[in-house]
Amino acid sequence: MSSLSLALATVNQTPLDWEGNLHRIISALEEAIQQNADLVIFPELAITGYGSEDLFLSYWYPKKALDQLNKLIPHCQNTTVAVGLPYRMGEKVYNTMAIIEDGELLGFVAKQFMAIDGVHYEFRWFTPWEANQQVKVDFFGKEVPLGDLTFTKKGVHYGFEICEDAWRGEARPGYRLCERKVDLIVSPSASHFAMGKTLERKKLIEDSSRMFDCYYGYINLLGNEAGRMIFDGESLLAKSGKILFRNQLLSFQDYQVNVVQLEEKEQEIAEIRSKEWEFTQATSLGLFDYLRKSKSRGFVLSLSGGADSSTVAVLVAEMVKLGLQDLGLQRFCEKIGISDYEKFAKNPEKQLVGTLLTTAYQGTANSSQDTFESAKSLAESLGAVFHHWTIDEEVASYTAKIESAIGRKLTWEQDDITLQNIQARSRSPIIWMLANLKHALLLATSNRSEGDVGYTTMDGDTSGSISPIAGVDKHFILHWIQWAEKNLNRPGLAKVNSLQPTAELRPQERTQTDEKDLMPYAVIVEIEKLAIRDRRSPMDVFLILKEELELEEGLLKSYIKKFFQLWARNQWKRERLAPSFHLDQFNVDPKTWYRFPILSAGFKEELEQLEQL
Structure with missing residues (x-):
């Protein structure tokens, strides 16, 4: 076998950006050719972007992808290129890799298995190809x-x-x-990011190279392509069960080209980072791509001083810091539509955060001085714009109108939820005004645990253009802000980390806390893993957790009952949550991971059986 130079080329693509997608592929190809690559592999569906959804079902979309392939071919001289695109034959669409050599199309390899679990819905668009089968097709x-x-x-x-x-x-x-005695297998992929997933891929690639006794290469798409899924741009090469090359994940670049040699020696192997690092890098990249691809001018955030909104604020600041590190000041600004980048030269990170992030603390009579100070000190430490005002006047106006209509005063004893919700909802119109004025994205702050049980006010704290942390649980968020204070050098989180999570919607003498309203967040995490990720019944959840958690059985049953009842009751809220990033092994977004009926009997029979146990 001759020595072969293999280029693994990842690209950050966008559906319907035909010119941009082709330009990034050609730019990456030119770089690979400059590095004398013999074989250049691009990811799955690189020409169109994986997230094209029902566009794949149209007749014109796959046809236009072929037009783009035809434009690419003249650039493929003196090398071999594999690039992904859809191919329509009659009523069926296939997910293919086009192989081009020295300016000639050699053929299309068709995908044989469709991903249908979790965030994937490929059977809606594509037909699996049958093993060992070939046909002839016309290409111009x-x-x-x-x-x-x-x-x-x-x-x-x-x-x-x-x-x-x-x-x-x-x-x-x-x-x-x-069996055909190949020397090299390559896996071009559009594999969504999830914390810790790189370890699964590493094992797959190592095992594959050992089982098939060949070199095994892997190349993934890059970036927040279409809004929800983030791709990490991972590139891997292995032989005989040993990783020979691995790049660092989640670059802010438009593309990355890694040229590796088919030689049984270690080349560059980037370290595998912690889940906290991955969460920070992936969410920051997700926010950056969402900002620039939506052509927005920044972010607006209702900063309460609590863990969730503070996490979101820090992630925007990390977006700026990491983007500057990866791209430099001029390129970072160009990519988000800022031409006069020189004005940020004195203190780029803080000045850009001040331009891109506007926050507001919207207090009520039930808010504490502690949360105000927490929000203010964090915003100042990050360099974000900080506004503050109270909404008591708006709350009083809404309340007075309703009291007049129903002919009685509202009281906390009789109208608790109503009086809580009107505060959260009253904040929404004002913060939306600020976002509209700035042509900015409004950041929602709901987390996955709140999505599980509906512990969130519809049209209140759920309001937003994008919900960056809705894919992770509150237990992780509370851990991450402790980690971030030290490891990301964010001293402004010190006050946040000293507070107990609370909605601050009831009068302070009622000592409201999230976990008092619900249950310990650590318990929610364990229940949701079994109930939602693993799709277990209430009885299964109880039988497993009674062995794993040191909780009195009656209390554990009450927590499980509460979780399932609130889950079923609040599906309508999850249907209306702002778009969120997929960041973990699972999420509760019905559009991307877990579908559940809006109307149901709410596990009535299953929970009765649990009570009788």
């Missing part, structure tokens, strides 16, 4: 093969497992490729 007057194909470059026999193909155990194409 030239007949080329499409199907289960392999190729040879400089004596290296290579084939593909396109993303989900590699995860299908004994059915995966790799076994058939092994």
